[in-house]
Amino acid sequence: MRPTATKGLVAAGVTAAALLATATTAEAAPADKAQVLSSFTQTSASSYNSWASAEANRGAWSAYGFNWSTDYCSSSPDNPFGFPFQKSCQRHDFGYRNYKEMGAFSAHKSRLDSAFYEDLKRVCNRYSGATKSACNSTAWVYYQAVRAFG
Structure with missing residues (x-):
């Protein structure tokens, strides 16, 4: 040549x-994707609120490549007995799917399930008396199902 x-x-x-x-x-x-994912999947109400805000404005988070897909409460009712569990199921899916994609699911599953249960209990706190008890019982069943089968 x-x-x-x-x-x-x-x-x-x-x-x-x-x-x-x-x-x-x-x-x-972004380098802080794992940190942001963790902040969106904690057991606190503030974590849930941060995730809900991000979910409502997904475009602002597109650089992170989060998986926002969901089947809500899978084969269980999204609103059992009229209790609105759909958003709690959606955030639970968000945590499961994103940690699976990162290859870190098993290290976070227990916390994701606990966050799910806390989200459900916050839904139930809107009620009182027998309705609240029924909601909490239903939340417990949903939590046990994801612990066993999730």
């Missing part, structure tokens, strides 16, 4: 490598 042709090929290769590195960097999730 002639020296000028070699220089041209080297320059083209360097340019292609730089473009590839830029494209890969642009497509990579």
Whole structure:
């Protein structure tokens, strides 16, 4: 090969490598993805509220590549006996799906299930008397199901 042709090929290769590195960097999730995921999946009401706000504005979080898909409460009713458990199930799916994609599910499953139960109990706290007791009993059944089968 002639020296000028070699220089041209080297320059083209360097340019292609730089473009590839830029494209890969642009497509990579932010370095704090695991931290943000953790903050969205804690047992507290503030964690639930942060997740709900992000879920309502998914576009603002698109760089993180979160999996927002859900089947809500799977094969169980989303609103058993009229208790609105759908959003709690949705956040539970969010945690399960994203930790599975990160390959860290088993390390977080117990906390995700506990957060689910806390979310359900917060739903039940809207009620009183026998209705609250029925809601809490239903929440307990849902929690035991995800612990055993989730």
